[in-house]
Amino acid sequence: MNIKLGIIGFGGMGHWHYENASKVEGVDILAVHDIDEVQIKDAEQLGIKAYRKLEDILLDKEINTVLISASNIAHKEL
Numbered sequence: 001m002n003i004k005l006g007i008i009g010f011g012g013m014g015h016w017h018y019e020n021a022s023k024v025e026g027v028d029i030l031a032v033h034d035i036d037e038v039q040i041k042d043a044e045q046l047g048i049k050a051y052r053k054l055e056d057i058l059l060d061k062e063i064n065t066v067l068i069s070a071s072n073i074a075h076k077e078l
Helices: 012-021 037-045 054-059
Strands: 003-008 027-033 049-051 065-068
Touching: 003 012, 003 054, 012 027, 027 054, 037 049, 049 054
Parallel strands: 003 027, 003 065, 027 049
Antiparallel strands: none
16 A cells, blocks of 8 residues: 655655655655745646645545644644
């Protein structure tokens, strides 16, 4: 079974995870979530589905794994 990945937080670390996870066989990056419109637009330019609301990425039935790369202060809540 392939990992269908959603990345929560698409800033610097989110981009790093995107670039590196996409190199791993069996990992498909399907979507990202961010609250920053610049990051949303960047994801869309890369051809990635981008969610503005956290609930939307969590409800995406295609995604079976999420990676939290938001700022450290937000990790516990997320």
